[in-house]
Amino acid sequence: MPKVVTLPGDGIGPEVTAAAVAVLREVAPDVTIEEHAIGGGAYEAHGEPFPAATRDALKDADAVLLGTVGGAHDSPWNKLPRPLRPESGLLALRKALGCYANLRPVRVQPGLEHLSPLKPELARGVDILIVRELLGGIYFDGDRKIEGSSAYNTMRYTTPEVERVADMAFWAAEQRKGRVTSVDKANVLEVSELWRRDVQALRDRKYRGVHLNHEYVDSVAMLIVSDPGRYDVIVTENLFGDILSDLAAVIPGSLGLMPSASLGDGPGLFEPIHGSAPDIAGKGIANPAAAIMSVGMLLRHGLSRSDAANAVDRAVALALRAHPTRDLGGTAGTRTFTRAVLDAMETPAVG
DSSP: OOEEEEEEESTTHHHHHHHHHHHHHHHOTTOEEEEOOOSHHHHHHHSSSSOHHHHHHGGGOSEEEEEEOOOOTTOGGGGSOGGGSHHHHHHHHHHHHTEEEEEEEEEOOTTOGGGSSSOHHHHTTOEEEEEEEOSSGGGTOSOOEEETTEEEOOOOOOHHHHHHHHHHHHHHHHTTTSEEEEEEOTTTOHHHHHHHHHHHHHHHHHOTTSEEEEEEHHHHHHHHHHSGGGOSEEEEOHHHHHHHHHHHTTTTSOGGGOEEEEEESSSEEEEEOSOOOTTTTTSSOOOOHHHHHHHHHIIIIISOOHHHHHHHHHHHHHHHHHSOBGGGTSOBOHHHHHHHHHHHHTSOOOO
């Protein structure tokens, strides 16, 4: 029997995770669901943001569903030593799972082009998959320090790290339009020269049927919002991927429409990319769409249940058109939208 560990976390995390779990129970009633703590709440209860009990629960999990971690900018959690902050618990979770590739789909739902800040003709049909390296680069390198009035961090990659995330991007492209854009800054960074060399070598050796294009990160930052239709799969390193995926997240019209999957050597980690939004926590107005769509990715990539994943994606699309949430200009709260998704799953597909 498959086991899914849920980590609701902080802020609106428990609310959107509860909505996602309701959908998961509906579409996969045989799955065992086990809840554990992470983030600021975990620190308050256990003295650390990634407790041993949570770490142990992951050992026999097939997939992990995460809510959100962190508090407001003035939260006391932000004044803790860095290893005890909620975000450090998230980084430790990714490392424990061996999740080296973050997949973020950027998709404008048909009929919802008006929600995008882009012109409808630019937003229509946008379907991009951003594959971000997740365990290397400047975020994880131990060569870092603050020394009086100066500080430094080091960006470092090895060929195996580059190849494994590029391999996942090429694999994904083969199932889509067959186009990969590798993003770097090879004109000024040696680490990007290595990145470009290794991505190209992997393509030439293993994926000759996939078209590969190399672009600089500053150019992509402009083109992803001025000509998003040019992109199919984007692969890049940790820092660039963090920034570009958040930039691209505005295209569908709300962070509440952005799910993600982090895949690697162990069970996958599935989560909405929006923050903990402590200002609306407990008010019942959080948009759970991204969390529910993350369940769709969990079913597809974590449990290999494509039919169930398709059912969830279809139901979310129907609910978004019929019962948009407040961040999308509608009035539906968390429960109303979740109920709409559950009802849509009972509606026969047409065509």
